[in-house]
Amino acid sequence: MSDKTFEKTNLNRVKRMPDRGKYDAETIYPIIDESLICHVGFVDHGRAIVIPTILARDGDKLLLHGSSKSRMMMHIAAGNEISITVTHLDGLVLARSSMHHSMNYRSAVIFGTGTIIDESEAKMRALGIFTDKLIPGRWDDARKPNPIEEKATMICEIDIESASAKIRTGPPGDDDEDYALDVWAGILPMRQIFGDLIEDPLLKDGVQVPKYLEDYKNSRQ
Amino acid sequence: MSDKTFEKTNLNRVKRMPDRGKYDAETIYPIIDESLICHVGFVDHGRAIVIPTILARDGDKLLLHGSSKSRMMMHIAAGNEISITVTHLDGLVLARSSMHHSMNYRSAVIFGTGTIIDESEAKMRALGIFTDKLIPGRWDDARKPNPIEEKATMICEIDIESASAKIRTGPPGDDDEDYALDVWAGILPMRQIFGDLIEDPLLKDGVQVPKYLEDYKNSRQ
Numbered sequence: 078m079s080d081k082t083f084e085k086t087n088l089n090r091v092k093r094m095p096d097r098g099k100y101d102a103e104t105i106y107p108i109i110d111e112s113l114i115c116h117v118g119f120v121d122h123g124r125a126i127v128i129p130t131i132l133a134r135d136g137d138k139l140l141l142h143g144s145s146k147s148r149m150m151m152h153i154a155a156g157n158e159i160s161i162t163v164t165h166l167d168g169l170v171l172a173r174s175s176m177h178h179s180m181n182y183r184s185a186v187i188f189g190t191g192t193i194i195d196e197s198e199a200k201m202r203a204l205g206i207f208t209d210k211l212i213p214g215r216w217d218d219a220r221k222p223n224p225i226e227e228k229a230t231m232i233c234e235i236d237i238e239s240a241s242a243k244i245r246t247g248p249p250g251d252d253d254e255d256y257a258l259d260v261w262a263g264i265l266p267m268r269q270i271f272g273d274l275i276e277d278p279l280l281k282d283g284v285q286v287p288k289y290l291e292d293y294k295n296s297r298q
Numbered sequence: 299m300s301d302k303t304f305e306k307t308n309l310n311r312v313k314r315m316p317d318r319g320k321y322d323a324e325t326i327y328p329i330i331d332e333s334l335i336c337h338v339g340f341v342d343h344g345r346a347i348v349i350p351t352i353l354a355r356d357g358d359k360l361l362l363h364g365s366s367k368s369r370m371m372m373h374i375a376a377g378n379e380i381s382i383t384v385t386h387l388d389g390l391v392l393a394r395s396s397m398h399h400s401m402n403y404r405s406a407v408i409f410g411t412g413t414i415i416d417e418s419e420a421k422m423r424a425l426g427i428f429t430d431k432l433i434p435g436r437w438d439d440a441r442k443p444n445p446i447e448e449k450a451t452m453i454c455e456i457d458i459e460s461a462s463a464k465i466r467t468g469p470p471g472d473d474d475e476d477y478a479l480d481v482w483a484g485i486l487p488m489r490q491i492f493g494d495l496i497e498d499p500l501l502k503d504g505v506q507v508p509k510y511l512e513d514y515k516n517s518r519q
Binding site: 119 | 346347379385395401477478483489490492496515
């Protein structure tokens, strides 16, 4: 894990609830790694466009992919800045007073610019990182991209210019006088789980669920 | 439910995979209602800022709230446009070929501008909508906001200028010749569930978990 810390600037400084702000890669990277998707923000004709998409990390770089015709990929390929936001909702915070209700969450915001990965070997490696981010072990099992497929997809490597995380954990914080109220208070935890595998109706007879997939399914129950 | 359909324009038209695009409120509103959070996008000093926050709906209007000092709320209060994106990840799509891997998802993107809800009765009603969006039934149980708390929070009502949804469901789609491969294919479903309630360590003795909360916990298992 990187021991990098991102400089606090006007861009990444957590302004509301600054005590919830973190700036070290050791906090930020696991938030990225645990999430299968992110929300990419960019300015297009003066508007903020926000696109949900898969996110992968390769050391200190982030990877995004898409069709070479997608507006997001063309925007990044042109060297424009993007933001990447990752959010995990960990629970609902039930306070005694309505106004102190909150959520427990972990979020990360990254700012940066990207460059296209064009060289074939580097591109195949990046495609492998994406596939194994989705389902660890899948890359070696599935049919690998052929040259036509490789060309049709665009991969961008994002240099992290600035990053921060914002985290809330723990019980509600109520006003002193409210602790005497007869209102139940605490946390309703939330988490994302995998359900039971659903076989493709067109699956070839006799093909079994591989062990890496069974293990992965069981890792989030 | 509204029978409204949003006009397809350059702003909301689903450009990539257009067959996944939907423009009717009957599809879009449930995507909003099922999600506790959204990602708000806005342009600040030429940059796309993306903020995760709670979202509620009141008929054909969306509600956002925050501190009156937050950058997002000041931006909306000034009459600037925002985008609101909601994303549900429903499953991982395992194809036989790496390139046909995908995700099943439901996402909605809304563009609009907001106005501040200032009048006290309307504001209290909106605060009730937020509290009951988080935990249905909570508003009548928790201590209601006092005048100071009411003043410290800002609520904006967003007029939906344009909206669309994008949805993927069902099994993978592979190239014809790949169906003969010995690779397991199908769906790994994902969903967000509630865990067991965690009592506040400072909970007053004898306060029981209310029925509406127990029911809500059981609604996402």
